[in-house]
Each structure stands twice: as structure tokens, then as C-alpha cells.
Amino acid sequence: MSEVDDGVAVEAHAPVTAAAVEALRAELAAHGARAAAREELIIRLHDEVQRLRTGERAALLRPVIADLGRLRNALARQAAQAGEAGVLFAGFADEVGLSLERVGASPVSPKPGEPVEIGAHRVVGVVETGDAGLDGTVASVDADGYFDGLAGKVVVPALVRAHRLKREEEQ
Amino acid sequence: MSDEIFFGVDLGTTNSVIAYIDQVGEPTVVPNQDSDGDITASVVYIDDDGSPVVGQAAKDVAPLYPDRVVALVKREMGRDREWAIGGQSFTPESLSALILRRLADNAFAHTGKPVGKAVITVPAYFGMLERGATRNAGRIAGLDVIGIVPEPVAAALHYDVVADAEGKTILVYDLGGGTFDTTVIAIEKGSIEVLCTDGDSQLGGVDWDRRLADVILREFKERVDLGDEDPEDNEHFMREVLAMAEDVKKGLSRAQSRPVAPRLGQTGARFDVTREQFEAATADLLDATIDYTRRTLATLAERHPGRKVDEVLLVGGSTRMPAVAARLEAELELTPRLHDPDLAVAKGAARYALGQAVWAWDGDEDTPGEDRVAARAEAIAASTGIAAATIRKIAEKRVVTVLPKAFGVRLVDTSKPGWMDDVEGSSYIEHLVHANDPLPSGPHHRELGTVVDDQGEIEIQLYEQSGAVEKPELAFNTAIDHDSGLVSGIPKGKAGMPVHIDMTIDEEGLLSLTATEPSSKKELTIRVRINVLDDDQVEAARRRITALTVKG
Numbered sequence: 037m038s039e040v041d042d043g044v045a046v047e048a049h050a051p052v053t054a055a056a057v058e059a060l061r062a063e064l065a066a067h068g069a070r071a072a073a074r075e076e077l078i079i080r081l082h083d084e085v086q087r088l089r090t091g092e093r094a095a096l097l098r099p100v101i102a103d104l105g106r107l108r109n110a111l112a113r114q115a116a117q118a119g120e121a122g123v124l125f126a127g128f129a130d131e132v133g134l135s136l137e138r139v140g141a142s143p144v145s146p147k148p149g150e151p152v153e154i155g156a157h158r159v160v161g162v163v164e165t166g167d168a169g170l171d172g173t174v175a176s177v178d179a180d181g182y183f184d185g186l187a188g189k190v191v192v193p194a195l196v197r198a199h200r201l202k203r204e205e206e207q
Numbered sequence: 208m209s210d211e212i213f214f215g216v217d218l219g220t221t222n223s224v225i226a227y228i229d230q231v232g233e234p235t236v237v238p239n240q241d242s243d244g245d246i247t248a249s250v251v252y253i254d255d256d257g258s259p260v261v262g263q264a265a266k267d268v269a270p271l272y273p274d275r276v277v278a279l280v281k282r283e284m285g286r287d288r289e290w291a292i293g294g295q296s297f298t299p300e301s302l303s304a305l306i307l308r309r310l311a312d313n314a315f316a317h318t319g320k321p322v323g324k325a326v327i328t329v330p331a332y333f334g335m336l337e338r339g340a341t342r343n344a345g346r347i348a349g350l351d352v353i354g355i356v357p358e359p360v361a362a363a364l365h366y367d368v369v370a371d372a373e374g375k376t377i378l379v380y381d382l383g384g385g386t387f388d389t390t391v392i393a394i395e396k397g398s399i400e401v402l403c404t405d406g407d408s409q410l411g412g413v414d415w416d417r418r419l420a421d422v423i424l425r426e427f428k429e430r431v432d433l434g435d436e437d438p439e440d441n442e443h444f445m446r447e448v449l450a451m452a453e454d455v456k457k458g459l460s461r462a463q464s465r466p467v468a469p470r471l472g473q474t475g476a477r478f479d480v481t482r483e484q485f486e487a488a489t490a491d492l493l494d495a496t497i498d499y500t501r502r503t504l505a506t507l508a509e510r511h512p513g514r515k516v517d518e519v520l521l522v523g524g525s526t527r528m529p530a531v532a533a534r535l536e537a538e539l540e541l542t543p544r545l546h547d548p549d550l551a552v553a554k555g556a557a558r559y560a561l562g563q564a565v566w567a568w569d570g571d572e573d574t575p576g577e578d579r580v581a582a583r584a585e586a587i588a589a590s591t592g593i594a595a596a597t598i599r600k601i602a603e604k605r606v607v608t609v610l611p612k613a614f615g616v617r618l619v620d621t622s623k624p625g626w627m628d629d630v631e632g633s634s635y636i637e638h639l640v641h642a643n644d645p646l647p648s649g650p651h652h653r654e655l656g657t658v659v660d661d662q663g664e665i666e667i668q669l670y671e672q673s674g675a676v677e678k679p680e681l682a683f684n685t686a687i688d689h690d691s692g693l694v695s696g697i698p699k700g701k702a703g704m705p706v707h708i709d710m711t712i713d714e715e716g717l718l719s720l721t722a723t724e725p726s727s728k729k730e731l732t733i734r735v736r737i738n739v740l741d742d743d744q745v746e747a748a749r750r751r752i753t754a755l756t757v758k759g
């Protein structure tokens with residue numbers, strides 16, 4: 037066939053072909069958009085997997101830290117006993133402390149007089165005071181809290197009693 | 208660009224949850240970054256310098272700063288209340304906005320995208336003011352609130368009982384931390400209606416905790432010799448026992464017995480608490496919820512004779528207690544459905560948000576056509592990255608919520624002898640729109656007249672039905688207008704000058720009123736405001752709240 041013939045043939049079917057090409061182009065564009073969306077999704081999923089890995093690990097560790105922490109606090113309390121039993125319990129408490137360290141957790145043990153820290157301390161009782169300087173500070177610690185190094189935050193707050201300024205009218 | 212995410216928020220009395228539809232079309236809860244699990248305590252602390260902390264950390268300092276910590280703010284929604292803390296003033300809307308901001312920030316950290324379009328849930332008994340306040344809380348938080356949906360309706364969406372369920376009647380039993388609601392909803396062609404709702408705002412999981420704490424205390428006292436020391440005098444010990452009780456309670460939802468080891472100073476004991484003991488100690492609490500449920504069903508029978516409940520859905524963390532489902536099953540002879548009860552509302556709300564977007568429609572016909580819905584689904588597929596087919600499946604049925612309560616205007620019955628001396632006693636409410644009218648609704652037309660010569664002005668007072676049933680007496684309605692409601696510019700003339708009132712309620716449940724003078728068709732000025740805060744106040748609060756960093 038000659039080129040002219042081809043040209044004529046194309047000419048004759050022009051309206052149909054133009055529409056077909058247009059449809060094809062639209063299809064391709066849609067494919068392109070879908071491929072781009074898929075690409076984007078893959079990148080996002082990858083990021084998400086990374087983020088989740090860290091998050092997941094923190095989420096898995098959290099109850100372990102909480103339970104070990106509770107155990108350490110209970111042992112520490114028993115360690116206050118006099119005599120051999122006390123020493124024994126103190127040893128166990130240290131042992132559990134080391135386990136916590138191995139998963140990247142450390143105790144939160146505020147000192148009396150330090151300011152109450154929101155997010156790190158749970159106030160379980162208040163002690164009234166007449167000294168304005170003491171207002172909002174830790175009076176005593178009932179139990180240690182625990183900080184998760186991996187997540188970078190306190191997962192178990194320390195239980196504290198806090199000083200609160202006696203109101204004028206009450207003094 | 209797949210950027211858009213649809214969020215659902217369960218803004219709860221004690222706990223709040225935010226969920227979204229993920230890219231595979233599954234409702235997904237955003238984990239709380241600040242503490243364990245998916246739930247954020249609905250508690251706000253405001254620092255000396257005005258900076259806010261939301262969640263467990265706020266709750267933890269409540270004993271030290273009772274004046275700077277606000278809990279249960281949901282109970283104040285729709286009221287004109289103000290808190291002055293840290294040199295700033297807060298409304299129920301702005302405090303709720305802080306909770307929403309914290310949820311939105313967590314969602315941002317989790318999804319990597321800012322929260323835009325969101326649906327917020329409200330209890331079924333919330334009226335126009337409370338719903339308006341909730342919507343404003345969302346706006347103040349900088350969210351694009353695309354819907355306010357009743358909690359039981361969201362739960363029904365979560366349980367997927369909505370598709371192909373025309374004519375179905377569903378009972379939603381919601382037992383949370385501090386509140387109990389029971390609601391009957393009907394799935395009709397093109398809408399979901401709340402048929403009746405009942406409950407107790409002071410009954411919840413915490414009551415079960417207290418009972419179990421009593422059991423633990425009793426067992427402890429039997430086992431140890433405390434001399435004349437009364438453990439109940441030890442505030443710290445009592446608090447510990449209560450916390451222990453909640454843990455044990457949750458454990459007893461899975462196991463038949465749990466070990467407990469309370470310790471007071473150096474005195475300790477160790478014993479088991481059984482599910483049987485727990486259930487015996489809390490039987491009357493469960494009975495109370497069953498009584499409310501029966502009362503709800505009685506109301507249903509009275510108002511919708513012949514309607515039978517087809518499904519029972521359990522919502523709220525406390526419905527994880529096995530006794531709840533067992534008792535309801537025995538009572539109703541239906542097997543209740545229990546799935547993610549504490550997250551059901553947020554997840555259902557996220558589905559509703561997506562559905563709203565698909566069905567969004569401001570055309571003239573009642574519902575958008577098939578083509579238009581398909582096109583919307585495609586568009587949303589492109590903007591969210593969720594497959595169009597999945598979107599169509601989630602939004603299979605258009606959910607239209609209904610007006611919770613009737614609305615009307617206060618009128619004076621001038622045919623009543625002596626009405627001039629007792630205007631109050633001669634007043635009644637004429638309801639222009641009624642409970643269960645599908646939204647949008649109206650315009651509803653009413654012709655009023657002046658009652659004295661040369662009146663010039665008419666004061667319109669808007670009222671919402673306050674009880675479960677619509678009644679004309681003032682005592683059964685609540686005034687909801689926050690402005691003078693004055694219609695002015697009425698031409699002078701004899702008593703009986705006509706004024707036409709039109710009341711319209713949009714899809715969002717927002718009410719608007721217009722008044723016209725019929726002879727001139729002139730629109731009269733009318734001053735009504737249904738929301739506690741006006742638009743300027745909302746905007747000012749939004750600027751202030753979105754500028755704050757809300758810590759968790």
C-alpha cells in the first residue's frame with residue numbers, strides 16, 4: 037500500500053480514530069494517576085512501617101515496663117523490713133531494676149521539694165502547707181514511676197503527695 | 208493526591224476517641240501517644256500561664272490543682288458557663304476544643320496528615336443547643352465539622368447493621384465509665400431515626416469498681432490483723448484498692464477468678480476474687496440498667512405499637528463484662544452483638560464522615576442521582592487513596608439523621624379570657640418542626656398577628672421540647688434563643704396585623720428564621736441566635752485556641 041492510501045484511509049476514519057486516541061490518552065492518564073497513587077502509597081507504607089516499628093516496640097514494651105516497675109516498687113517496699121528478709125528483698129528489687137534498664141527504662145524518683153511535674157507525677161494526696169514556697173512541690177513519694185527511653189516518655193508516673201498552700205481563709 | 212482523611216470523633220464524658228478510614232477502607236483508631244491504649248481522658252488542665260494539658264496527665268494533677276483541672280465538661284455543653292483559669296476564660300466549647308485539638312494532634316502524629324474533615328458524635332438526648340455547642344467546639348479546634356451524629360447511630364454504622372436493613376429496629380445499650388444510655392433506633396428507607404432514649408448520667412463502670420473495692424476490702428480485713436487501725440482511714444490505701452478493683456474487674460471479664468494482693472504498710476494478704484463474687488456484689492447495678500432498658504422498650508411499645516427490636520448492640524467499655532450480654536440475652540431473647548464496644552462510636556463516626564462526603568448534596572431533588580454518587584465516590588477515591596468500590600460499599604446507604612426534638616415559637620392565646628393579665632399563663636408553644644423530621648427540614652410557615660394596636664414589634668421566643676413527648680405547655684419546653692428575638696418594623700395598624708414566620712433547619716441541624724410582612728413582602732429584622740456563642744465569638748476562640756500547643 038502506498039503512503040497516500042494510508043493517508044486516505046486515516047482521513048476517512050479520522051473522527052473515530054481521534055475519539056479512540058482521546059480515549060486511549062484518558063486511559064493512559066488514568067493509569068498514570070493510578071501508578072502515581074500506587075507509588076505514593078508504597079512510599080507512604082514504607083514510612084509507616086518504619087514509624088510503626090518504633091511505635092509497636094514501644095507499645096509492646098509498655099505493659100512489660102509497667103509490670104516490672106510495679107514489681108520493683110513492691111519489692112522495694114518489702115525491703116524496708118528489718119533484718120535478713122529486708123536485705124533479700126532489696127537485692128530482688130535491684131535485680132528487677134537491672135531488667136528494666138535492659139529494656140531501656142529507668143525509674144522516676146522525684147525528691148521531696150522538687151516541683152510536681154505534669155505527665156511524670158501522679159498526685160495521690162495533698163499535704164497542706166503555710167509556706168508559699170512549697171506550694172506545688174513534692175512532699176513525699178509513694179511509688180517510683182518509670183521512663184521509657186525508647187519512646188522518650190514517662191509510661192508510669194511516680195505516685196507523689198504534693199504540698200498545697202493553705203488558702204488564706206482556712207489559715 | 209491522596210491527602211484527605213475522614214475522621215470520626217467520640218467526644219466522651221470521661222474518655223474520647225478519634226478514628227479514621229484508612230486506605231484499605233477500614234475504620235482505624237488513632238492510638239493515644241500519651242498513655243496506654245486508644246482512649247484519651249476527657250480532662251483538661253490549664254497551667255498558670257494559660258497553656259493546656261489534656262488527658263491522663265491532667266487527671267493526675269487534679270488533686271493538687273482542683274481549680275485548674277476541668278473534667279466532665281460534656282455535661283455543661285449547651286450551657287452558658289465560664290471558667291477563669293490561668294488568667295484566661297474558657298467556655299464548655301473552648302475546653303472541648305482543647306480535647307479535640309489534642310486528639311487531632313495525636314491523629315496528625317499518627318497519620319502524618321492534619322485533621323480536616325471530621326464528624327463528632329453526641330448523645331441521642333442532646334438537643335439543638337448542645338449539638339450547636341459541640342459543632343462550635345469543633346470549629347474552635349480548627350476542624351471542618353461535616354456532621355454531628357448521635358452516638359447510637361454511629362454505633363449502628365460500626366456494627367454494619369444499616370445496609371439492607373429497612374424497617375429494622377435496633378436497641379443500643381451503652382454502658383461507659385460514668386454514664387448509661389439505652390436508645391432504640393429505626394432504620395428506614397433513606398434515614399436512621401432515634402425512636403426513644405433513656406438512661407442515667409450517674410451510672411457507669413466506676414460504680415462497679417466501687418463495689419468490687421468493697422469486696423476486696425472486706426476479704427482483706429478478714430485475713431489480716433490490723434489491731435485498731437481502720438484501713439478506710441488511709442486515703443492512699445483506699446485509692447489503691449479502687450485502682451486495683453478496676454484492674455481486677457477487667458481481668459474478670461476474661462477469667463473466672465483473679466488473684467489480688469492488697470498491702471497496708473507491712474501487712475499484706477493474698478487471695479482470689481471470683482467472677483461470681485463480683486457479679487453478686489453488682490447485681491443490683493446491672494438490674495438498674497435492665498430497668499432502664501425495659502422502660503425504653505415500654506416507651507417504644509407505647510409510641511410505636513407493634514415494633515419489635517431486631518438487634519441489640521453493646522457499646523461502652525463496661526459492656527465487656529460478660530454479665531451484661533448474658534443478662535440482656537435472657538431478658539430480650541436476642542443475642543447482643545459485642546465488638547470493640549469502647550471504640551465503636553468513633554469508628555462508626557468515621558464511616559459516617561466518609562458517607563457524608565459521598566452523599567453531600569445541595570441539589571434540588573431529595574437525593575443525588577446514581578451518576579452523581581458514583582462521580583463523588585470516584586473523586587473521593589482520588590483524594591483519599593481508598594478504592595472507589597470500597598467507598599461505595601462503606602457509603603452504600605445514605606444516612607440521614609433526624610431532628611431530635613420539636614421546635615416552635617411561643618404564642619399567646621388571645622382567645623383566653625383575661626390573657627392580658629396573665630400572659631405567662633396564656634402562653635403556649637406552637638411547634639413548627641417535630642422530632643424525627645428528617646433533616647434538612649422546612650421552610651415551615653406560620654402566620655402570626657399583632658395582639659394590640661400599633662404594636663410595631665413582635666418578640667419571638669424559640670422553644671425546644673424538653674421532655675420525651677411534644678407538649679404545648681411552657682413547662683414542657685426550654686427556651687433556646689440567646690438574643691432578644693425581636694421582630695421589628697411591623698407597619699402600624701390595628702391589632703391582628705399579620706407577620707409571616709418561616710423556620711428552616713439545614714442538614715447540619717442549624718435553625719434559621721425569617722419574618723416577612725405579607726402585604727409589602729418586606730423582610731423584617733429578626734434577632735435570634737440559637738447558639739450559645741455567636742460566630743464572632745467562635746472565630747475569636749478559634750484564633751486563641753489554635754494558637755495554643757495542647758500537651759498530653
Ligand SMILES: Nc1ncnc2c1ncn2[C@@H]1O[C@H](COP(=O)(O)OP(=O)(O)O)[C@@H](O)[C@H]1O
Nearest residue numbers: 219221222383384385412457460523524525527
Ligand atoms: N474489659 C473490661 N471489662 C470491664 N469493664 C471494662 C473493660 N474495659 C473497660 N472497661 C470499663 O469501661 C469504662 C470506660 O468506658 P468508655 O466507653 O471508655 O467510657 P465513656 O463512654 O464513659 O467515655 C470504664 O469504667 C472501664 O473500667
